[in-house]
Amino acid sequence: MTGWRAKFRRIRALTRKETRQIMRDPSSVAIGIVFPMIMILLFGYGLSLDVTRVSIAVVDQDASADSAGLVGAFRLSTYFGVTEVPSITGATTLLMDRKADGALLIPSDFSRRLHTGTAEIQILVNGTDSNQARIMQGYAEGSVALWRATQIGGASAGPVTVVDRMWFNNSNNSRYFIVPGLIVMVMTIIGAFLTAMVIAREWERGTLEALFVTPMLPGEFLISKIVPYFGLGAIGFVLCVLAGQFLFHVPLRGSLLLLCLAATVYLLVALGIGLLVSTLVKSQFLASQLVMTLTFLPAMMLSGFLYDLRSMPAVIQWITYVLPARYAVSLMQTLYLAGNIGGVVWLNLAILAAMAAILLAATRLATRKQLS
Amino acid sequence: MLHSLLRIIALIRKEFLAVLKDPRGRFIIFLPPILQCLLFGYAASFDLNSAFYAVLDQDRSPASIALLARLDGSTLFHRQADLHRIEDITTSIDYGWALLVIQIPQDFERHLLAGEPAPIQVIADGRNSNTAGTALGYVETVVNDFNADWRANHGQPVTSLRVVNRAWYNPNLDSRWTMIPSLIGTLTLMGTLMLTAMSVAREREQGTFDQLLVTPFRPFEIMAGKALPNMAIGLGQATTILLIAQFWFHIPFVGSFFVLYCGLGLFLMAAVGVGLFVSSIATTMQQAMLYAFLLVMPFALLSGLATPVSSMPDFLQTAMVINPLRYALDLTKRVFLEDAGFAQLGSDFLPLGTIGLFTLAGAAWMFTRRLN
Numbered sequence: 001m002t003g004w005r006a007k008f009r010r011i012r013a014l015t016r017k018e019t020r021q022i023m024r025d026p027s028s029v030a031i032g033i034v035f036p037m038i039m040i041l042l043f044g045y046g047l048s049l050d051v052t053r054v055s056i057a058v059v060d061q062d063a064s065a066d067s068a069g070l071v072g073a074f075r076l077s078t079y080f081g082v083t084e085v086p087s088i089t090g091a092t093t094l095l096m097d098r099k100a101d102g103a104l105l106i107p108s109d110f111s112r113r114l115h116t117g118t119a120e121i122q123i124l125v126n127g128t129d130s131n132q133a134r135i136m137q138g139y140a141e142g143s144v145a146l147w148r149a150t151q152i153g154g155a156s157a158g159p160v161t162v163v164d165r166m167w168f169n170n171s172n173n174s175r176y177f178i179v180p181g182l183i184v185m186v187m188t189i190i191g192a193f194l195t196a197m198v199i200a201r202e203w204e205r206g207t208l209e210a211l212f213v214t215p216m217l218p219g220e221f222l223i224s225k226i227v228p229y230f231g232l233g234a235i236g237f238v239l240c241v242l243a244g245q246f247l248f249h250v251p252l253r254g255s256l257l258l259l260c261l262a263a264t265v266y267l268l269v270a271l272g273i274g275l276l277v278s279t280l281v282k283s284q285f286l287a288s289q290l291v292m293t294l295t296f297l298p299a300m301m302l303s304g305f306l307y308d309l310r311s312m313p314a315v316i317q318w319i320t321y322v323l324p325a326r327y328a329v330s331l332m333q334t335l336y337l338a339g340n341i342g343g344v345v346w347l348n349l350a351i352l353a354a355m356a357a358i359l360l361a362a363t364r365l366a367t368r369k370q371l372s
Numbered sequence: 373m374l375h376s377l378l379r380i381i382a383l384i385r386k387e388f389l390a391v392l393k394d395p396r397g398r399f400i401i402f403l404p405p406i407l408q409c410l411l412f413g414y415a416a417s418f419d420l421n422s423a424f425y426a427v428l429d430q431d432r433s434p435a436s437i438a439l440l441a442r443l444d445g446s447t448l449f450h451r452q453a454d455l456h457r458i459e460d461i462t463t464s465i466d467y468g469w470a471l472l473v474i475q476i477p478q479d480f481e482r483h484l485l486a487g488e489p490a491p492i493q494v495i496a497d498g499r500n501s502n503t504a505g506t507a508l509g510y511v512e513t514v515v516n517d518f519n520a521d522w523r524a525n526h527g528q529p530v531t532s533l534r535v536v537n538r539a540w541y542n543p544n545l546d547s548r549w550t551m552i553p554s555l556i557g558t559l560t561l562m563g564t565l566m567l568t569a570m571s572v573a574r575e576r577e578q579g580t581f582d583q584l585l586v587t588p589f590r591p592f593e594i595m596a597g598k599a600l601p602n603m604a605i606g607l608g609q610a611t612t613i614l615l616i617a618q619f620w621f622h623i624p625f626v627g628s629f630f631v632l633y634c635g636l637g638l639f640l641m642a643a644v645g646v647g648l649f650v651s652s653i654a655t656t657m658q659q660a661m662l663y664a665f666l667l668v669m670p671f672a673l674l675s676g677l678a679t680p681v682s683s684m685p686d687f688l689q690t691a692m693v694i695n696p697l698r699y700a701l702d703l704t705k706r707v708f709l710e711d712a713g714f715a716q717l718g719s720d721f722l723p724l725g726t727i728g729l730f731t732l733a734g735a736a737w738m739f740t741r742r743l744n
Contacts, residue, residue, distance in 0.1 A: 035666060046674045048683045049418075049502050095540065097716060098706075120534045127542030128705050130550045131418040131502075132680050137537050137545075138509050148533055159484050159522060160439065160515050161491045164508045167465055169498030174679075177500050193665070197658050285570055288661050289400050292562075297408060306678050307416050308503040310423075310471065316415045333499045341466045 010216050014224030021198075022228055032194065032232035033239075036186045040243040043182055047306070049174040051135045055081045057091040057100040064111035066151075070121070073147035074104065079139040091124070101126055102136050168253075168337040179250045180332035181305030183240040184325055185296075187263065190233040191270025192295040196278040196287040199225065203282035218367040222360065226271050233267040244336070254335035258345060262335060265352045266328040270295065272359025273324075279366045299325035304333070327351050379589055383597025391571070391605070401567070405559040405609045409616050412555060416678075417547045420506045424452040426470040428461060433481035439492075442514050443474070449510075465497045471507055472496050487528065541709040552617045553708040554677050556610050557700035560636075561643050561671065564606035566664050568647025572598060573660035576651075591740045595732065599644045606640040607633075617708075627707035631714060635703040638724040642696035645731030652738035671697045699724050 023029065056074065060067045074080050083100060085091050094100035105122040113119040123140045125133040169176045202208045211221065241259070244250045252259065273295055278287045301307060302316070303325035309317060320326045331348040334341055391397050425443070429436050443449040452470045455461060464470040475493040483490035494511050496504035522528075542549045575581035584594060614632075617623050646667060654660035674688060675681070675697040681689060692698050699720040706712035706720075714721070 038666070039669070042670050042688070043673060046670075046684045046688045047679050049679050050683055051680065052683060054682075096710070114533065118534075120536055122536045122538060125537075125539050127539035127545050128550060128709050129676070129680060130539075130542055130545040130547040132682075133539055133542070134418075134506070134545050137539075138505075141535055141537075144533065144535055159487065159490050159528075160519055161489050162494055162508075162512055162515050163491050164494045164496065164511070166496045166498035166501060166504050166508070169501045169504070172498070172501045172505055174501055176498075177502075197661060201658055284657050284661065285574070286396060286400065288665075289404065289566075292665075293404050293408070297412075300673075301412050302415050304500065307418065308420075308500045310503065311417050311419055311421055312415050316411065319411075337499050338466055343467055 006215075007217075007220060010214075011220050011223050014211075014216065014220065015227045018224055019228040019231075022232065032190060033235060035189065036236035036239050039186055039189075040182060040240055040247075043185075044175065044179055044243060044248050047174075047178050047182075049131070049135075050172075051079070051132055051139070053081055054079065054101040054132075054136050054139070055083060055099070056136075056140070057094045057103040058082050058084050058106075059086070059088055059091050059103065060084065060106045061108040062106050062110040066111040066114055067106045069151065070106065070144070070147050071104075073143050074140075077139070077143045080143070095124065095126055098126075101132070102140070104140065175248050176250050176337060177333055178306070179240075179244045179248050180336040181303065181329050183237060183244070183263065183332055184266065184303065184305065184328045185299055186236045186240055187233050187267050187328075188270050188295050188299045188325060190236050191229065191267050192274040192277075192291050193288070194232070195225070195229050195271055195274030196291040197284055198229075199275060199278035200282055200284045200287035203278065204284060212370075218364050221367060222275065222364055225275060226268075229271055229274075230267060233270070234263075237263045237267070250336060252336055253339040254345070255340055258340060259332075259335050262328070262331045262345075262349060262352075265349060265356055266324065266331075268356040269324045269328075269352055269359060272356055272363060276359055276363045276366060279363055279370065295325070298323045299329075302326065303329040305329050324352060324355050327355075376590070376593060380593050380596045380600070383589070383593065384601050387571070387597060387601040391567070391601070401563065401605060402609070402612065405563055405613060406616065408559055409552070409555050409613050410620070413548060413552050413616075413621055416551045418502060418506070419545075419547045420448065420503060420510070422450055423448055423471045423507045423510070424450050424469070425472040425474060426453040426455050426460070426464045427451060428455040428458070428473065428475045430478045431476050431480040435481035435484050436476045439476070439515070439518050440474075442518055443511075446510075446514060449514075461495060465495060468497060468499075470497070471503065472511065474511070484522065548621060549623050549709060550705065551677075552613075552621050552623055553705045554701050556613045556617070556636075556704050557639060557697055558672055558675070558677055559613060560606050560610045560640070561697050561700070562668055563609050564602050564640060564643045565647040565650075565668055566661070567605065568598065568602045568644050569650040569654070569660045569664040570657060571602070572648065572651035573654050573657040576655065577657050585739075585742070591736055595648065595736050595739065598648060599641070599732065602644045602647065603637070603640040606643060607636065610636050610640075623708070625708055627709075627711045628713070631712070631717070632704065632707045634714075635700070635707065635717065635721065635724070638721060638728060639696055639700040639703070641728035642724050642731065645728045645735065646696065648735035649731045649738070652735045652742075671695050674698075676701050693723065694727065696724055696727050 058071055058074065060071055071082065075082050083094065085094065088105060091103040095103055102123065102125040105124065107120065110119055110121065123137060125136050127133045166172055245252065274291060277290050277294065281287050281290060299305065302320050302323055309320055309326065327348040331345060334344045427440060429440065444451055453464065455464065461473045461475065464473050473495045480490050480492065494508060496508055498504045539545050572581065575584065618625055647664065650663045650667065651660050654663055674684065674692055675695055681692065681698060703717055703720040706717065
């Protein structure tokens with residue numbers, strides 16, 4: 001009984017020391033509170049795949065009522081800013097100087113051939129930014145189709161018409177899938193990056209060796225490190241959820257309780273990585289580089305946060321299976337947008353929980369090794 | 373003058389020794405950029421290469437089978453399941469088994485033969501709205517082809533308006549062509565900025581920086597001794613990625629190496645300038661690391677690497693005028709793919725030079741202030 005009480009007291013004392021250390025170091029507070037806020041604001045507002053207004057150069061060589069109608073359709077569209085130029089060379093100059101993102105070329109026989117059903121128009125885009133170019137092509141084709149449909153009176157546009165529904169995100173707002181992923185990014189940085197840096201510093205300075213001559217056990221040491229950083233991560237999480245709700249208006253369709261559970265488990269995984277890396281390399285520079293390579297960059301690029309995993313080559317997809325961020329992003333996106341989809345949620349949670357257990361156990365082992 | 377030059381050379385030698393003598397240091401400078409370039413080159417793609425879809429064909433007519441055969445015939449769409457009940461649609465989408473569900477209603481063929489519009493419903497998993505949007509676009513294309521053929525085969529008037537799409541500089545709109553040239557700047561920035569910030573901070577923590585300050589070196593020489601080796605390492609990293617882009621990913625380089633390297637030189641000056649400025653503010657390695665990270669993250673994510681700068685809100689676009697990477701990405705992509713020359717790149721060269729001068733001058737001022 002006294003053993004347990006002593007254990008508890010040791011953990012409490014250490015936790016208190018660790019918490020004070022965080023509070024007194026301005027850079028820790030910066031990364032724990034200011035950083036998540038900056039990230040949420042910058043990326044919540046800044047990361048958007050929605051192409052809003054592209055400038056398009058229009059060359060109308062036909063100058064007929066039909067071609068004017070088509071140009072009018074582009075002018076009316078909120079997606080395009082139209083600049084009319086007299087010649088193709090004018091359009092290409094605008095394109096080369098980046099004053100226009102694309103060009104619409106209407107040949108001189110447009111109106112005549114339109115009535116025989118063989119009309120052709122050309123849409124040129126600058127492909128240097130491929131995704132933007134593709135979206136622009138889609139918008140342009142949409143404007144053409146819309147004009148065509150009103151012109152020939154709806155019914156004959158077809159015969160097969162596609163009624164498309166984008167579930168979970170009716171208005172096709174890319175923020176809907178970016179904000180849930182952002183939560184994972186914030187927790188990765190607090191959990192893994194900050195923890196790794198702080199503990200590597202203690203190894204570098206030798207303060208950990210000093211701790212180990214005390215009666216403290218490795219498990220207690222780990223708990224005392226986890227508790228305060230977990231608290232910081234939890235603050236970051238709450239800030240993210242609030243921003244998602246009130247700034248970005250991303251619907252939370254699943255249960256808040258499950259979302260908190262998911263965040264807790266992922267935070268433990270991130271802390272586990274941070275602790276393990278810093279215990280193994282014991283150098284701030286190396287720890288930071290390793291954590292960056294192992295957690296932050298994969299969380300950004302290989303998690304489904306921005307780039308869809310389904311589009312990646314098979315080999316890369318296999319790699320993503322060992323990355324915790326993949327499961328966390330899938331979990332967050334599902335809980336936010338689709339709701340409590342039992343199978344998806346529990347499977348991802350179970351995998352993350354297993355990862356957390358393995359990482360923390362490995363850290364405990366590594367710490368014990370350093371001791372002896 | 374000559375003495376000054378000799379002193380700078382001695383400092384440069386010392387700096388290279390400090391970075392490269394540690395095998396772990398050598399490893400961390402060159403291995404991560406190579407791995408990241410390969411990984412992100414394959415992973416960071418908005419292209420849709422395969423889409424699994426499920427079908428609820430309530431018509432089961434020759435027409436519906438012909439339409440589906442067109443989808444199956446494309447290399448993109450893979451039929452994952454044939455559904456039999458409406459409720460199956462929800463499960464297929466919720467669990468992510470299918471990206472799309474295509475529902476063909478019972479009287480599809482009857483409508484078609486009667487010359488009436490025949491709607492089909494396409495439901496997409498909008499958890500990643502970018503992927504869903506792209507997939508819906510491809511379905512439209514397949515349906516349009518089907519329509520054109522149906523009209524031709526059933527003696528209906530062909531009222532087609534053909535849209536010829538052409539993309540300059542990247543004819544197939546391969547997102548790898550956009551991503552990999554962008555990685556030259558991104559990975560180099562992450563490497564050099566961190567390295568520079570850390571190298572001063574480490575000397576400071578170990579006290580050798582104060583020793584350096586009491587030697588006859590002038591502040592300018594110390595700055596040059598720190599800046600030049602890090603710029604050289606950055607150029608090495610950039611060249612490595614350039615080689616991978618050309619010889620591994622086979623992305624055609626159509627521009628001039630001279631223009632590219634002039635731009636990279638200015639960019640690296642700016643990156644090292646920011647790094648030195650950060651290190652002049654930070655007092656410990658940890659702070660230097662955190663501040664550098666605080667800058668690199670938004671610089672990288674809001675540079676146009678992941679999402680277009682033009683889609684950001686105005687205040688962020690304004691804030692990003694200080695982001696050297698934004699100009700570097702524009703520059704490398706345009707030289708790489710568009711063969712842009714000095715005349716077209718003035719809007720990149722000028723800001724890069726300005727950022728470099730300001731940050732280097734700022735850092736020099738901070739260091740001299742410490743001296744007095």
